[in-house]
Amino acid sequence: MSEQEIKVPDLGGADEVEVIEIIVSAGDSVEEEDPILTVESDKASVELPAPAAGKITKITVKVGDKVKEGDVIGMMEGGAGGSDDDGSDKSDEPDPKAESKTEAKSEDSKPAPKKKSGGSRTEVVKVPSLDGFDDVPVIEINVAEGDTVGEDDPLVTVESDKATMEIPSPYAGKIGKILVKEGDKLSEGVDLLEMTIEEDGGDEEETSDSGESAKADSQGSKPEAKADKQEAAPQPQGSTYEPPAPGTKVHAGPAVRKLARELGADLTRVKGSGPKSRILKDDVHAYVKSQLQQAQQGTGVATGSGIPGVKLPDFSQFGEVEREGMSRMMAATATNMQRSWLNVPHVTQFDDADITEMEDFRKAQKVAGEKRGVKMTPLPFLLKACAAALAELPQFNVSLDMERKEVVRKKYIHIGIAVDTPHGLMVPVIRNVDQKGLWELAAESAELAQKARDKQLKPAEMQGACFTITSLGGIGGTAFTPIVNTPEVAILGVSKASMKPVWDGKAFQPRLMLPLSLSYDHRAVNGADAARFTNLLAQLLGDIRTLLL
Numbered sequence: 001m002s003e004q005e006i007k008v009p010d011l012g013g014a015d016e017v018e019v020i021e022i023i024v025s026a027g028d029s030v031e032e033e034d035p036i037l038t039v040e041s042d043k044a045s046v047e048l049p050a051p052a053a054g055k056i057t058k059i060t061v062k063v064g065d066k067v068k069e070g071d072v073i074g075m076m077e078g079g080a081g082g083s084d085d086d087g088s089d090k091s092d093e094p095d096p097k098a099e100s101k102t103e104a105k106s107e108d109s110k111p112a113p114k115k116k117s118g119g120s121r122t123e124v125v126k127v128p129s130l131d132g133f134d135d136v137p138v139i140e141i142n143v144a145e146g147d148t149v150g151e152d153d154p155l156v157t158v159e160s161d162k163a164t165m166e167i168p169s170p171y172a173g174k175i176g177k178i179l180v181k182e183g184d185k186l187s188e189g190v191d192l193l194e195m196t197i198e199e200d201g202g203d204e205e206e207t208s209d210s211g212e213s214a215k216a217d218s219q220g221s222k223p224e225a226k227a228d229k230q231e232a233a234p235q236p237q238g239s240t241y242e243p244p245a246p247g248t249k250v251h252a253g254p255a256v257r258k259l260a261r262e263l264g265a266d267l268t269r270v271k272g273s274g275p276k277s278r279i280l281k282d283d284v285h286a287y288v289k290s291q292l293q294q295a296q297q298g299t300g301v302a303t304g305s306g307i308p309g310v311k312l313p314d315f316s317q318f319g320e321v322e323r324e325g326m327s328r329m330m331a332a333t334a335t336n337m338q339r340s341w342l343n344v345p346h347v348t349q350f351d352d353a354d355i356t357e358m359e360d361f362r363k364a365q366k367v368a369g370e371k372r373g374v375k376m377t378p379l380p381f382l383l384k385a386c387a388a389a390l391a392e393l394p395q396f397n398v399s400l401d402m403e404r405k406e407v408v409r410k411k412y413i414h415i416g417i418a419v420d421t422p423h424g425l426m427v428p429v430i431r432n433v434d435q436k437g438l439w440e441l442a443a444e445s446a447e448l449a450q451k452a453r454d455k456q457l458k459p460a461e462m463q464g465a466c467f468t469i470t471s472l473g474g475i476g477g478t479a480f481t482p483i484v485n486t487p488e489v490a491i492l493g494v495s496k497a498s499m500k501p502v503w504d505g506k507a508f509q510p511r512l513m514l515p516l517s518l519s520y521d522h523r524a525v526n527g528a529d530a531a532r533f534t535n536l537l538a539q540l541l542g543d544i545r546t547l548l549l
């Protein structure tokens with residue numbers, strides 16, 4: 001089987017075009033006219049077709065290469081035709097001209113002026129030569145009445161079965177009445193839209209040559225056109241995106257592709273809002289804007305972290321469902337949890353504290369508590385023990401500044417307490433825990449927990465924590481792995497205490513054991529220190545007299 005060269009066909013006037021996508025690889029079998037690669041000029045993107053059916057043996061260009069008519073782009077084995085110099089009759093070849101003539105030249109659409117009024121004139125812009133294409137459907141109107149456009153800005157996008165073309169504006173000016181609509185089939189000479197063109201001094205001749213002066217004007221009007229478009233930009237897309245199915249083709253015109261390349265946007269991640277999900281310039285701007293916002297807010301969950309979002313199935317196919325908007329608090333908690341989970345390398349250290357004596361002491365305070373109007377629960381003891389452990393092991397009382405590669409050491413001990421409320425999880429902060437007594441901590445934690453349940457917490461009361469305690473002891477469970485409340489570097493989870501047989505060296509003794517689950521940021525804290533921290537907590541809670549030391 002003879003090997004033949006695959007050459008770039010007539011590009012319909014375009015000089016050099018850039019390879020933007022290679023569709024086949026060596027070994028692929030193709031049919032005649034199957035696309036081999038996509039090239040793009042500043043006016044259009046075109047798929048170069050296989051000259052014959054056969055097997056691709058080599059592709060000799062890569063994405064980014066510039067090619068022109070006659071350049072060899074690859075080799076193939078198979079059917080006749082395709083190579084310009086093989087002497088075969090080319091009448092059977094696909095008409096490469098028809099496939100590559102996508103350049104709708106703005107010059108062609110410069111019509112004779114319709115009327116002139118003062119310093120401006122109105123023109124009817126006609127469809128320029130479509131290089132052999134007729135009845136090409138409009139798939140997108142890129143402008144709206146009143147828009148200011150620069151020369152060569154795309155006015156309308158049409159799409160044949162071979163190529164997508166943007167009809168560029170022949171002038172800089174203001175869009176008037178649009179005379180076509182999506183779905184209309186266009187051929188050369190059809191009236192497209194009206195445009196008002198401002199003229200310098202208004203003394204140019206009323207001929208089509210005056211387009212040259214408009215061309216000069218366009219330099220000044222371009223920034224305005226851009227500003228208009230930014231205002232019209234749609235809202236940024238959400239933080240999740242659906243990864244494209246393998247082989248998904250991007251549906252976008254050359255100007256949009258060019259813009260995406262300039263901005264470094266991956267078009268496969270941009271959701272198109274145009275007809276047939278076609279990606280518009282505004283979609284690219286909105287996508288880039290949302291990426292920047294996510295990066296700034298640290299919520300770049302989907303794209304920033306490179307982790308694709310979760311695609312939801314249609315749940316109604318499994319049974320009845322109901323949808324309800326998230327409360328702001330739930331949405332904020334979800335974002336914070338995900339941010340912590342994705343940013344912090346978590347490890348959880350488990351231990352048990354023998355709180356038999358502590359509980360005896362706590363229960364003995366019942367009457368005193370009633371007199372004070374304060375209930376003494378295990379939480380104040382935990383607060384006190386954690387404050388002592390933070391003072392003893394200050395590597396837990398830090399935050400990491402990864403940008404500046406610095407560790408921020410805190411000289412205060414403020415501890416957050418996770419409070420379960422009907423409207424979600426809230427974390428009020430008790431300040432200077434190390435300087436407060438058990439009663440004071442009992443009163444303050446109860447007050448803050450009540451405020452949280454009543455939605456009465458002030459923002460300042462939820463800020464500044466160095467460490468968090470999350471106690472599920474009143475509810476149940478044996479252990480869990482809490483998520484570090486970043487930028488803190490550790491969190492203590494407390495589960496329900498239960499009586500356990502503990503070996504004292506001679507016999508098993510019934511002891512009340514409190515399960516501790518310490519999650520920590522492994523960038524800041526090493527495992528040995530985590531074990532030391534829970535050991536110390538167990539020791540402090542096991543003999544609360546040591547809390548006084």
Ligand code: COA
Pocket residue numbers: 377378379380417418419420421425449470471472473474475482494495496497498514
């Ligand atoms: N083991 C056994 N019993 C415990 C206990 C533990 N670890 N911790 C508390 N209890 C007991 C208390 O002694 C009290 O019992 P009593 O009424 O017989 O004295 C009962 O459980 C209820 O205590 P609670 O009202 O929960 O008080 P608290 O001071 O222990 O906890 C909060 C206060 C705010 C922490 C708690 O109400 C809360 O909201 N916990 C949930 C936190 C949460 O949702 N965390 C998950 C985050 S992901």
